[in-house]
Amino acid sequence: MSSETTHTLQVCRSCGGGAPLDVHFCPQCTKILTLGRHGDFFSYLGLPRKLALDTAQLEQNFRTLSRQFHPDYFYNATPAERRASLERSSYLNDAYRTLRQPTSRIEYLLTVEGMPVGGDGAGGTQVPASLLEEVFALNEELDEVREMRGGGAAAEQWKPRLERARRPIEARRDAHAAELQALSAEWDALVERGAGPDDRRPVLAALRERMLERNYINNLLAGIERELAG
Amino acid sequence: MSRVVGIDLGTTNSLVAFVEDGRPVVLRDRGGDALVPSIVSIAADGTTVVGREAQRRLLTDPQRTVYSVKRFMGKGFEDVSGEAAMLPFRVAGEAGGVVRIGLGERELTPPEVSALILRELKHRAEAHFAALGDIDPEVSGAVITVPAYFNDAQRTATRDAGRIAGLEVLRIINEPTAASLAYGLDKRKAGLIAVYDFGGGTFDISILRVEDGVFQVLATNGDTHLGGDDIDMLLVQQVLAELQTTAGALGSDERAFVQTVRKAVIAAKWDLSAADAAELRIGDYHRQVTRREFEAMIAPVIERTLAPCRAALADAGLDPSQIDEVVMVGGSTRIPAVRQRVAELFGRTPHTELNPDEVVALGAAVQADILVTGNRDMLLLDVTPLSLGIETMGGVVTKIILRNSTIPASGSEMFTTGVDNQTAVDIHVVQGERELVDDNRSLARFKLRGIPPMPAGLPRVQVQFQIDANGILSATASELRTQVAQTIEVKPSYGLTDDQVEQMLLDSFEHAETDFAARLLIDARNEAESVITATEKSMRAPEFADIVATEFAPGEQKRIDQALAGLKHVLASDDKAAIEQWTHALNDATRHLAEQMMNRSVRAALAGRNVDDVR
Numbered sequence: 001m002s003s004e005t006t007h008t009l010q011v012c013r014s015c016g017g018g019a020p021l022d023v024h025f026c027p028q029c030t031k032i033l034t035l036g037r038h039g040d041f042f043s044y045l046g047l048p049r050k051l052a053l054d055t056a057q058l059e060q061n062f063r064t065l066s067r068q069f070h071p072d073y074f075y076n077a078t079p080a081e082r083r084a085s086l087e088r089s090s091y092l093n094d095a096y097r098t099l100r101q102p103t104s105r106i107e108y109l110l111t112v113e114g115m116p117v118g119g120d121g122a123g124g125t126q127v128p129a130s131l132l133e134e135v136f137a138l139n140e141e142l143d144e145v146r147e148m149r150g151g152g153a154a155a156e157q158w159k160p161r162l163e164r165a166r167r168p169i170e171a172r173r174d175a176h177a178a179e180l181q182a183l184s185a186e187w188d189a190l191v192e193r194g195a196g197p198d199d200r201r202p203v204l205a206a207l208r209e210r211m212l213e214r215n216y217i218n219n220l221l222a223g224i225e226r227e228l229a230g
Numbered sequence: 231m232s233r234v235v236g237i238d239l240g241t242t243n244s245l246v247a248f249v250e251d252g253r254p255v256v257l258r259d260r261g262g263d264a265l266v267p268s269i270v271s272i273a274a275d276g277t278t279v280v281g282r283e284a285q286r287r288l289l290t291d292p293q294r295t296v297y298s299v300k301r302f303m304g305k306g307f308e309d310v311s312g313e314a315a316m317l318p319f320r321v322a323g324e325a326g327g328v329v330r331i332g333l334g335e336r337e338l339t340p341p342e343v344s345a346l347i348l349r350e351l352k353h354r355a356e357a358h359f360a361a362l363g364d365i366d367p368e369v370s371g372a373v374i375t376v377p378a379y380f381n382d383a384q385r386t387a388t389r390d391a392g393r394i395a396g397l398e399v400l401r402i403i404n405e406p407t408a409a410s411l412a413y414g415l416d417k418r419k420a421g422l423i424a425v426y427d428f429g430g431g432t433f434d435i436s437i438l439r440v441e442d443g444v445f446q447v448l449a450t451n452g453d454t455h456l457g458g459d460d461i462d463m464l465l466v467q468q469v470l471a472e473l474q475t476t477a478g479a480l481g482s483d484e485r486a487f488v489q490t491v492r493k494a495v496i497a498a499k500w501d502l503s504a505a506d507a508a509e510l511r512i513g514d515y516h517r518q519v520t521r522r523e524f525e526a527m528i529a530p531v532i533e534r535t536l537a538p539c540r541a542a543l544a545d546a547g548l549d550p551s552q553i554d555e556v557v558m559v560g561g562s563t564r565i566p567a568v569r570q571r572v573a574e575l576f577g578r579t580p581h582t583e584l585n586p587d588e589v590v591a592l593g594a595a596v597q598a599d600i601l602v603t604g605n606r607d608m609l610l611l612d613v614t615p616l617s618l619g620i621e622t623m624g625g626v627v628t629k630i631i632l633r634n635s636t637i638p639a640s641g642s643e644m645f646t647t648g649v650d651n652q653t654a655v656d657i658h659v660v661q662g663e664r665e666l667v668d669d670n671r672s673l674a675r676f677k678l679r680g681i682p683p684m685p686a687g688l689p690r691v692q693v694q695f696q697i698d699a700n701g702i703l704s705a706t707a708s709e710l711r712t713q714v715a716q717t718i719e720v721k722p723s724y725g726l727t728d729d730q731v732e733q734m735l736l737d738s739f740e741h742a743e744t745d746f747a748a749r750l751l752i753d754a755r756n757e758a759e760s761v762i763t764a765t766e767k768s769m770r771a772p773e774f775a776d777i778v779a780t781e782f783a784p785g786e787q788k789r790i791d792q793a794l795a796g797l798k799h800v801l802a803s804d805d806k807a808a809i810e811q812w813t814h815a816l817n818d819a820t821r822h823l824a825e826q827m828m829n830r831s832v833r834a835a836l837a838g839r840n841v842d843d844v845r
Contacts (some may be wrong), residue, residue: 031443059441063441063442063444063446066609066611067442067444067606068446069613069700070699071638071698072401072597072601072609072699073606074402075601075602075604076604077303084699086638086696086699087640089638089699090638090640090696091640093635093636093637093638093639094635094639094640096636097632097635098637100411104825141841156455208564
């Protein structure tokens with residue numbers, strides 16, 4: 001690991017020694033390292049950058065690391081060490097929470113790979129091309145339902161229509177889940193055989209595309225829920 | 231070496247516990263009582279009393295006596311003005327400010343009242359450690375428990391109370407989590423646990439996963455204004471309705487009557503946990519309450535605890551059937567109907583073998599021990615119960631740290647300026663799950679100062695929010711272009727500033743002198759009461775008659791009766807010397823009896839019988 005990690009060192013504030021990026025305690029003086037330069041959530045938790053994570057491993061590593069630097073165990077330590085323990089624990093907890101959920105895991109992967117879902121104003125408002133037809137039909141239905149309700153129609157009349165309108169969107173959502181899973185497997189295979197950036201980019205782009213669509217579909221479904229409730 | 235303790239600062243009762251020889255134990259008085267009623271009374275001469283003595287004054291001096299102060303911690307006046315009518319003490323404060331409680335001439339904030347309770351517990355523990363022969367019996371630090379669903383303001387108020395009491399607050403931990411720690415001591419196995427904590431004033435549900443000694447909270451939910459108090463109030467209102475009056479219609483001198491009613495209904499409530507019917511007798515008013523009647527009346531209160539349970543399970547991604555064990559905590563879980571509803575929800579019989587009043591303090595003591603000794607057998611990983619957010623344009627909340635995030639947790643948000651050369655930005659921090667600011671709890675307003683002058687929109691101020699292991703928020707900020715750190719001035723919405731807390735700490739020392747004389751009297755009275763209780767308990771024991779017949783000298787029983795009557799006679803007086811004399815007399819008179827009782831239990835125990843069977 002030496003040749004790879006020499007350019008990604010963190011510095012121990014206690015003894016001034018250098019340490020590889022993915023360790024938490026100084027190899028020289030054994031003190032907990034201040035969270036300066038650090039690895040991403042995957043490497044911090046000692047996990048490969050894969051989407052089909054071994055969740056048992058994730059939980060196990062989370063517990064092991066919590067036991068290493070939870071603030072409970074630094075109550076009598078120096079202020080610098082207490083601070084380091086607080087920061088390392090916080091980062092660990094953030095990492096654990098993010099990687100535990102499959103969707104936030106994908107979003108995080110896209111972020112660290114430089115293709116964030118929420119970035120450059122994309123997502124949310126613009127209708128994805130693949131969904132144009134469904135969105136058009138749904139909006140028509142919603143308009144008509146609102147008109148019926150405005151005219152004082154009873155719930156029994158408009159509710160079934162909304163329920164019906166929801167079904168094709170839900171079908172799309174389920175199809176998406178399957179597609180995301182297939183793409184995730186594809187990504188993991190690339191990681192496993194150490195594929196280069198040129199091979200990875202199209203898979204990441206496809207993942208990102210699906211995530212944007214997924215967010216849009218969820219917004220549509222939330223809109224229908226609100227209409228049904230209100 | 232000084233000591234550290236765990237404190238359960240409850241709505242109704244408070245307890246202190248500590249670890250001795252690796253085991254947590256609750257501190258008891260001579261009579262075996264661990265519960266110190268969370269009641270404070272300030273007499274006309276300014277002396278303060280806490281606990282059983284204050285509880286008595288609830289009937290004789292209700293306007294100078296405060297109970298259930300925990301309900302007011304971290305609250306604004308407008309939050310609580312509604313229930314003030316039912317309370318004998320004055321609840322004051324101005325809109326937008328903290329609550330103040332009027333006790334005679336003094337007005338105290340809830341943290342100050344809680345500090346008086348904490349100081350009492352500290353003193354009791356120190357007296358105990360001194361009696362054990364500690365060279366330094368001082369209690370230097372404490373872990374204090376709070377309901378899991380307490381927000382930042384309520385936690386901060388609790389920490390302030392500890393500081394005002396002169397305690398180093400080692401950690402604020404959640405009550406259900408503390409309970410799980412005490413519960414998990416004996417059985418170190420893996421599994422999913424639900425802790426249902428229904429106390430005097432608050433309700434919590436926490437779902438935990440226990441594995442490798444790590445107690446990891448997966449989700450928590452609750453209601454910080456739901457407890458046995460609500461059941462009592464329902465019953466009080468029912469009685470008042472039958473007497474064709476209401477609390478609001480009573481004048482201030484009739485408030486004492488409400489307390490009499492309250493005392494009577496609480497006794498009936500307790501009776502109904504064991505019996506099918508209870509007698510309710512208040513002056514001329516007399517009626518029987520059946521358990522069925524009682525259960526119908528309180529069903530809505532129990533129902534209110536179930537929605538948080540379902541929400542916590544959903545947040546943890548679990549079905550009720552996946553829970554391996556259900557642990558019951560808090561005095562209200564003694565009610566059979568509560569146990570039954572919980573058993574129905576989870577489809578299994580809940581654990582009730584640990585004393586639901588004591589288990590939280592035991593867990594707090596374990597946590598205190600972990601902090602000072604570095605013992606790594608167990609680790610608590612708790613969560614923040616409510617999402618933390620900031621106000622953005624149009625009064626909408628942007629969430630920074632989501633609820634049920636493991637703490638410590640952090641989050642950051644970028645801010646900029648709206649006007650050229652603007653050097654300060656206001657940030658409004660809220661806690662809650664709703665989308666609009668007004669529907670959430672306002673925590674604080676931060677003023678960011680020292681932003682380098684730049685054209686509008688150019689500064690990039692990153693504010694880092696940090697929730698520590700106590701569940702308490704702090705924030706730091708820096709402008710990324712210039713790397714200049716900003717100062718953050720915090721104005722808590724319903725809390726005290728650091729300066730106020732300091733001043734209160736100083737004030738509490740000034741009052742310490744007058745409090746001291748009162749303390750000595752109370753200590754004498756407590757001592758007397760425990761001797762009375764122990765004596766009466768012995769006299770009720772089945773073997774008492776036999777001891778009298780076979781072991782007593784002529785006139786021995788008469789001497790006990792006389793000493794007992796004499797002590798009871800002086801007990802209510804303020805004559806400390808007389809109380810002490812009569813206590814001494816009763817102690818002497820009963821020494822032989824106590825020895826005989828002891829001998830018999832030892833013999834029984836050696837014969838393979840449980841001591842409890844003999845009692």
